[in-house]
Amino acid sequence: MTYHVPVLVDEVLAHMQLKSGGLYVDATLGGGGHSYAMLSKQANIRLIGFDQDQDAINFASERLSEFQNQVTIIKANFKNMRTRLALEKINYIDGALFDIGVSNYQITNPAKGFTFMEDADLDMRMDKDNPLTAEKIVNEYPENQLKEIFFNYGEENYSAHIAKTIIYHRNEKRISRTGELSDIIEKSLAYLQGKHKAEVNYIKTKARIFQALRIAVNDELGILEQSLLDAIYTLRPGSRLLVISWHSLEDRIVKNLFQRESTDCICDKSVPQCVCKHTALVKIISKKAITPKEDEISVNSNARSAKLRVVEKLGRLK
Ligand SMILES: C[S@@+](CC[C@H](N)C(=O)[O-])C[C@H]1O[C@@H](n2cnc3c(N)ncnc32)[C@H](O)[C@@H]1O
Structure with a gap:
């Protein structure tokens, strides 16, 4: 059974900049397709995978079984990612992927x-x-x-x-x-x-x-901004957050958050001097959303609506 065909896999691999010894989070395991691609591409990485759907956890556990020594799978909402990582004694990660929304299995399974x-x-x-x-x-x-x-x-x-x-x-x-x-x-x-x-x-x-x-x-939009912000806080400087969204409501939240968090002062333009003291946490890597190429859409028409946005964490570890 095809649980879900992962989208923009080459683009995800290119932008994640996997490095040996790195620790990566897949916040939305689904069928484990993106995780499988990351684990296959770069030996010696560790991966923590989250999903809130037990069916996805079961399927991805099986799919990733050949990498079981490198993978920890957690059934949880990604809004609890920071807490769950802390329980695993993880303070920093070297990259995170959120492929939000629903899998093909979920959308087509009548149950x-x-x-x-x-x-x-x-x-x-x-x-x-x-x-x-x-x-x-x-x-x-x-x-x-x-x-x-x-x-x-x-x-x-x-x-x-x-x-x-x-x-x-x-x-x-x-x-x-x-x-x-x-x-x-x-x-x-x-x-x-x-x-x-x-x-x-x-x-x-x-x-x-x-x-x-x-x-x-599923409160899909309500939890998105804070969850992505938490992921940004958890990134090691120089590492990246990748978000794939599937419709304009999600993409707007991602785009606005990335814009705000890549800007130093976010005071209203009418304020003569900065009072917010906001400092940028990330730089935007994908100036425009990255979308699937026609050859991907021709074999997976679902991919048509996917949009990938990427930011990189600024700063140094104290
Ligand atoms: C588009 S699919 C991910 C597909 C996956 N990248 C793959 O390669 O198969 C989205 C998955 O995210 C999960 N999901 C959606 N919102 C979530 C949340 N707030 N917390 C945890 N998992 C979530 C869904 O259950 C679903 O399995």
Whole structure:
């Protein structure tokens, strides 16, 4: 089974600048594809791999078994990376990769409930220990909050109308299956089309609503900035943080963080003299996001939306 095809592998290897004896973090192991490539490319490195999904941990452990003396695999959210590294008595690392979002296995496995293409429990948790499910959000969040989730995390224009339709249906019966939610979205759009002659795209809207719920369930955007900042703090000077993002909402957070943390003063332009005392932690290596070449996209169309950004830690160890 192909768990996940890693993207931008050559670019990741080129920018990570692996060196013998180095310690690297893969914050999002998934199927272990990037880790496997790093361990194969440079002998004598150590790698700590994180994932919050037990399925990924199981798959990657198997995949990386030939390197078991060099690899430590930790089931944890990467927002806890610094603490978990400290427990391993690790203060500094020589590079980190975040390939954020979901793996192909997660998105296509009906049991996860991420896809509207198959009927399944409305779950959407990457981490089964997370108490929040999509079912809970859809049935218990107030209308306004649903609307905001659909708008902020799905950029869906009909967020308000879809939230209202959900409330109407859940008052009749709890919505517990992806198929039911998919039907409700369809009814909502059909009404808009019929009554207001609205231009609607059923597939794209469903994809946006499901994406929004997935982001909310896993708090994907809420934890991103601080997690990346923690990774920057943990980098040894001269070493690099690589982030692959999959949609504009993620990429905006990465880009803004990298811009801010590569700038000395971040005071408002109207302030005549610096009061923030902010100093740059990194320099930007990828002035523009690095994207897959056409030959990669031709064999893996999923790669089309991936964007890699790279920064290098400044300073010296005290
Ligand atoms: C795009 S896949 C990574 C694929 C991987 N680079 C490979 O080569 O197979 C993203 C992975 O990150 C994990 N993930 C997403 N958010 C996470 C988080 N906050 N903490 C830990 N793992 C996370 C997902 O469970 C998923 O397995």
